Amino acid sequence: MEYLLLFLIIAVAIVSYLSHRRDMKLLCSVSSPTRGTKAERKLIIKMLKKGVHPKAIFHDLYVKKKSGEYSQIDLVVATPQGLVAIEVKDYSGWLFGSERQRYWTQILNYGKEKYRFYNPIMQNAGHIKALKEQSPQFAQLPIYNIVLFDGDCALKDVSYSQFGTFVGYANNIMRVLKTIKGFGEAEYTDKKEVARVLREAVRNGENPAIVVASHVADVQSRNWDCPRPVISWFPRFFRIFRWRRWIRF
Secondary structure (H helix, E strand, C coil): CHHHHHHHHHHHHHHHHHHHHHHHHHHCCCCCCCCCCHHHHHHHHHHHHCCCCHHHEEEEEEEECCCCCEEEEEEEEEECCEEEEEEEEECCEEEEEECCCCEEEEEEHHHCEEEEEECHHHHHHHHHHHHHCCCHHHHHCCEEEEEEEECCEEEEEEECCCCCEEEEEHHHHHHHHHHHHCCCCCCCCCHHHHHHHHHHHHHHCCCHHHHHHHHHHHHHHCCCCCCEECCCCCCHHHHCCCHHHHCCC
8 A cells, every 4th residue: 555655646646747847848848947936937838738839938138218217028929919018926815996097906814914916907907008109000019918817816806898808817718818819910010020129129038238228117116016005094002992892702
């Protein structure tokens, strides 16, 4: 019995190792195993396994804006219907927000902790604006605003209505791409230019000076990826007198 258990453990370890190697080989056809976040890399592997061509996926792009600063985009997928700009978030807890609210709310610990973070639809709209500044062709191309959440989170009350926008879970990616596939084909005037600009944006992410400057600018502006506590003006002293604490069941 002990030998059988040992054999099963070894077999599971070997299968896990081979699966991991296969996933890393897939990932390396698009990006580096150390680039971006784990949630982004998982999403890339999922798309590749579902048949998305590696040359259509661009990961961790730094697009130069007219101001000279850079806009960091998690993922762009080139499709016949246009470009799919994907913002990937790895959050836990309950999430609330709408496309018009500047800040969304994250609730943890059964409502005891509340945080706010910059509206990811607006954040990604800024990335799309940077893409459209690249050339007249980019300006007229359809670019879809996709926000996907990974991690142990639940979208409790998230609303949006703008065409070409989708907010959901990372597991929804293939459904999103299938929906976009049903739209009319985009009018690319020069596909080589699109590929060149996107590849250059990926290469920008290999430049430490660009990456550091971009992240410093983000921290100084909105601190997008760091949810901040929601301030409660109820004095701590009076919290001890909350009536629920005096009730016993």
